[in-house]
Amino acid sequence: MTTPTTPATPGPTSAPDEEGGPLPLAPTIDRFMELAVAPSWSRLGPALRRHLFRWDDEPAPRLDGKVVVLTGFTSGLGLAAAKQLAGTGATLHLVGRNPEKVAAWAEVLQADAQRAGGSVVTSIADLSDLDAVRALAEEIAAAHPKVDVLVHNAGALSRSRTTSPQGIETTVAAHVLGPFLLTTLLLPRLEAAGKGARVLTMSSGGMYAERLSVDDLEMGPDGYNGTIAYARAKRAQVELGHEWRRHGPEGVAFHCLHPGWADTPGVVEGLPGFHRLTGPILRTPEEGADTLVWMVGVDVHRLGASGGFWLDRRRRTEHKVPWTHPPAGERERLWAWCRQRTGLA
Numbered sequence: 001m002t003t004p005t006t007p008a009t010p011g012p013t014s015a016p017d018e019e020g021g022p023l024p025l026a027p028t029i030d031r032f033m034e035l036a037v038a039p040s041w042s043r044l045g046p047a048l049r050r051h052l053f054r055w056d057d058e059p060a061p062r063l064d065g066k067v068v069v070l071t072g073f074t075s076g077l078g079l080a081a082a083k084q085l086a087g088t089g090a091t092l093h094l095v096g097r098n099p100e101k102v103a104a105w106a107e108v109l110q111a112d113a114q115r116a117g118g119s120v121v122t123s124i125a126d127l128s129d130l131d132a133v134r135a136l137a138e139e140i141a142a143a144h145p146k147v148d149v150l151v152h153n154a155g156a157l158s159r160s161r162t163t164s165p166q167g168i169e170t171t172v173a174a175h176v177l178g179p180f181l182l183t184t185l186l187l188p189r190l191e192a193a194g195k196g197a198r199v200l201t202m203s204s205g206g207m208y209a210e211r212l213s214v215d216d217l218e219m220g221p222d223g224y225n226g227t228i229a230y231a232r233a234k235r236a237q238v239e240l241g242h243e244w245r246r247h248g249p250e251g252v253a254f255h256c257l258h259p260g261w262a263d264t265p266g267v268v269e270g271l272p273g274f275h276r277l278t279g280p281i282l283r284t285p286e287e288g289a290d291t292l293v294w295m296v297g298v299d300v301h302r303l304g305a306s307g308g309f310w311l312d313r314r315r316r317t318e319h320k321v322p323w324t325h326p327p328a329g330e331r332e333r334l335w336a337w338c339r340q341r342t343g344l345a
């Protein structure tokens with residue numbers, strides 16, 4: 001049995017409500033682009049929506065005094081986001097897994113952040129290693145009395161199956177369990193930030209292909225398929241947003257988003273055929289990261305109720321076909337599974 005718990009029509013949208021609002025027909029054009037997928041997820045998406053919804057009328061965010069934690073900042077979308085956030089006055093706590101890359105980019109970003117009145121702190125952690133995530137949470141909590149924004153951006157599509165130090169399949173460990181544990185351990189710091197605190201997770205449009213099935217989430221070695229493992233993990237991230245809405249503290253917002261198709265080292269490595277085929281229409285990393293940066297800085301009331309899935313500054317449906325709605329009780333099972341696998345239960 002399926003429970004269509006999410007409305008087919010997205011909830012609150014992000015149409016700018018100042019400086020004149022969207023152009024006439026903007027929502028209609030936007031809906032048709034999204035229905036056809038490629039015009040929406042390619043570089044055409046942000047190019048058109050920027051004008052349709054007058055993105056340039058929105059002031060650049062200032063985040064003075066805010067603490068923003070961002071994972072996966074050493075490449076692609078995370079790096080593009082970190083560069084933009086370095087100009088906002090925020091304290092950026094940037095998390096990477098490769099010490100050399102972390103040190104090299106931190107130096108560049110620190111200089112930018114200081115010029116804008118902010119600062120950069122770094123930590124090293126592989127998000128698939130739950131012991132490393134526990135140590136990371138302690139480090140972040142020791143460094144900041146509050147965390148305003150926690151961004152789970154780190155991720156990769158790996159074609160071969162590997163396991164984490166705890167013996168968990170790496171894709172689900174890095175995308176689902178590591179972020180779940182980090183969020184849980186940082187909840188007191190997020191609550192300390194007060195109204196406006198938020199947790200943002202970079203999911204993927206690939207999740208539209210999968211339905212949540214907790215029993216199939218951690219793929220075994222037999223018939224392992226990295227693309228499917230990735231899409232299932234990304235689906236789980238989105239479904240967990242609803243559980244966070246139920247279980248999380250009231251003052252903290254939880255949302256997922258996807259970047260469309262962006263030209264990043266992650267796509268070159270994880271989907272080389274797709275990259276060759278779609279190269280000219282892919283978004284730049286900056287275009288792919290635009291909505292993430294916008295969601296970090298925007299007034300929280302514009303995001304609406306927790307559990308949203310966003311693309312190009314608008315809330316989107318979580319299901320493009322009816323059969324991906326989760327079976328009754330499956331989200332609750334996912335929540336219990338995450339708690340059990342991370343040792344929190």
Ligand SMILES: NC(=O)c1ccc[n+]([C@@H]2O[C@H](COP(=O)([O-])OP(=O)(O)OC[C@H]3O[C@@H](n4cnc5c(N)ncnc54)[C@H](OP(=O)(O)O)[C@@H]3O)[C@@H](O)[C@H]2O)c1
Binds near residue numbers: 075127260261
């Ligand atoms: N690009 C797209 O079109 C697209 C589409 C849908 C979703 N996404 C999602 O967007 C996010 C960013 O991807 P991207 O395209 O920017 O890829 P990318 O260029 O490969 O960047 C991924 C970042 O995540 C880090 N990372 C990966 N696995 C990690 C782990 N286990 N622990 C800690 N850090 C880890 C990488 O670190 P290293 O630098 O050390 O490798 C890198 O900083 C991912 O979650 C991805 O699934 C991207």
